[in-house]
Amino acid sequence: MVRPHPRTVGEESRPFGSGWEKRVVYDQAWRRFGLFTGWMCILIGACVLTLWIAAPDWTALDFPVFFQMKANTALSMVGLGSACLLILKRRRRPALFLLVPILLFGLAALYQHVFVASLGIDQVLVSRTFENSVDDHGRIPPNTALCLVLTSLAMLLRALRARPDWWQTSLSFVCFTMTAAAVIGYMIALNSAQDWISGTRMSLQTAACFMCLNLTFSFYGSPQLGIYRSVLAGLMAVSTYMILLVFTYVELTEIEQLYMMPLELAPDQANPRFTLSALVIVTGIVYAALIAYLFVASRHGRRVQRALSDQQSRFSAVVDAAADGIIVINSRGIILSVNPACTRLFGYSSAELLGQNISVLMPEPHRRAHDGYLAAYERTGIARVIGSGREVEGRRKDGSLFPIDASVVRIDLPDGTLYSGTLRDISERKASESALLAANAELEEFAYRTSHDLRAPIASAIGMTAIARDMLARQDMERLDETLQRMETGFSRLDHLIHKIMLLTRTRLLAEDDAKVAIAPLVADILETLNHTEGFSSISFAVAIDPELTILNKPSRVAVALANLLSNAIKYRDPAEAQASVEIRAARVGKNVVVTIDDNGIGIEPALRTNLFRMFVRMAPGNAAGSGLGLYIVKKSVEAMGGSVAYEPREKGSRFTLVLPDRAMEARTLHEDSFDPGRG
């Protein structure tokens, strides 16, 4: 379903990448080449050695080329190949034990040539000679001996120090150049190249093995020394070329002497020898200059590359540590890079996102239309999101949507246009914004309503005082008494209203922890405190609550909600009813405790039912004894508990239903399993 982009395989930890893996990759390649070389040396050496020891007659006659590699050389080559493998596998001590005898043998062989002596090492392994063999039985040629010394010394240094140094690299370099010249000499049939001390002949297989070994130890790990591989390769090529050129020149001179045919025809004519010499020198200078240029250019390139990679690392660090999601797409909407914040934001891993179309992060209808948006922008240049911050909707992996503040910038590159988006999750900001707006609207309404409702009883009292004085002046004592009584009820209503406003403020501000509340005793307590209110004694109460029923929630809010509903049931009883009754039931339903309070009171007029729970709505117009805040307080308290309150009319009277979540049940189901026993 999710198709990983090829570019990203194995790079997931560093989505924005950096330069240094490349060097490691190259070093690994050289290590593999070294392992191959080691096995190749062992194989070639072993084969030749087998031929020397078994020596079937036909081989020496028909294939003398095999025996150009002496048995001693073959044995040494097996040793060098093994040492090479051991060094690459970090077993340096056994490598030392192999290399020291080879070095000593090489030195001895060289000594024999220089001082024209015989140490008796030539026939150590194989005493047999062949009739057609041109050289001395098992004596290894001087150039092979020299290469043996140089190579084993270089590998010894490497095995000792475990990392390349200048001495080792120089030795390997020199030896490589010599053997490479020999190998190429074979190819172009140039005698002196394999034969550069006359009468000596390095066999092709020996030269190839030495070449590969020295190549390995020139290049593997060379960046640790600060050597650029490209420069090294250039130098090697030039040196080899120069050697071949010199050998060609030497060979030409020899032929000239051999056939007594000087190329100088006449003093005034062009001198081909001079031309050739000049050519050799000029080519040498040109190549040297080229190498110098390559070296300088390469160093400059490295410096630029390092600066770039430093910059990229710094940039990556900033991008990776950014709290905002940062995402780069191309002009077809394909995601090229994402930072960790982005993966956290959307719940996808970076591997899942890279290579996908950006529209996977968008909800419908933008998901389908986004390609069109991009195309339209590219065509018309009219931007919707690009270049400016904008509020959009994002879609997480689980399908949930959330608001994002997105700003997109256009990046014009030589090979195409990219778009980089900075995404910030603003769900919290949006939520608190709308909560603030709601709170503000409520406060405004509260201010508006209190300006009416708090002043109304005072205005009445002022009017009534004037009337009372007027009645007193007219000695209308009977009506004066009635007026004073009215004033008294007006003031007690005002007192009640202020009490409710204080209760509401307290409900609003109260920060309360969850605690276990037993419902039945709580209802009994509330009825106890209400039993002095007018009309209480005329009502028959029926309470049907399991005495064991408890709820884990905010205790004082449970109490406030129940007290307000019960006091309403008493206040709005129907005096005309033969037997006023209030029925209170509570039971556990699923994760909630549901409380219902039924009465056969005056009920609520249909026109009032819709706005019942808003502030300053009085249930019983004309009666006008209520503050208009009771049910609003109930609603606020219940909402603070995470529950709900509903009204439904009965045939006669009202039913209020409280649904209160029991946190104890929520916690338990969280711990048990995901199976929901359901309601009822």
Add this chain to the structure above:
Amino acid sequence: MKIRSILVVDDDENDQFICEYTIHRYDPEIAVLKAYNGQEALALLRTTTPSAIILDINMPIMNGFEFLDHYAREFQVHAPVVAMLTSSHLDADRQRALEYRFVRSFFQKPLKQQDIAVMAQVLEEEIGGRG
């Protein structure tokens, strides 16, 4: 032209009492009609058109502004004087009320005898203007 009858629309019993007393102290011959919310008032107005209406804003079921909307829409003949009587000091309420063509005055509770005098004067001008 004298005020013959006044409809008082207010949900508060005490305010109804104050209005009735004040009106009768001003002129005992004025008939006082009572409605406790906008709906009751509309029902009453379908049977009779009083000389003046005194209207509270803050009422349950149908408040003063809702009443004014219905009254403007559903009635051809309006009482010559409609006065708002409210406990609020809010200017916004006053502005909103005076947008209705037939709302002539805006009083603050409690109702005083000079308020009724003002209404009588408005009625005088209204009838004079017509006649």
